[in-house]
Amino acid sequence: MPVPVHAGDCWDAQKRCTVMSVKEARRALAEGVAACPHCRPDAALGMLELAGTTGWGDEP
Structure with a gap:
């Protein structure tokens, strides 16, 4: 399962997260x-x- 997308300053981003562009x-x-x-x-x-x-x- 992929790691969730985080904002760059998210406190919950994990070590296995990598930087991506806005487009990505x-x-x-x-x-x-x-x-x-x-x-x-x-x-x-x-x-x-x-x-x-x-x-x-949390889907509707």
């Missing part, structure tokens, strides 16, 4: 990779249509 982060989120529920990179990137589907059991 948008693509990953659009392809269904979970967004961190703490730093909400989906909302920060203006992808509000995906903001409710973090993959952490």
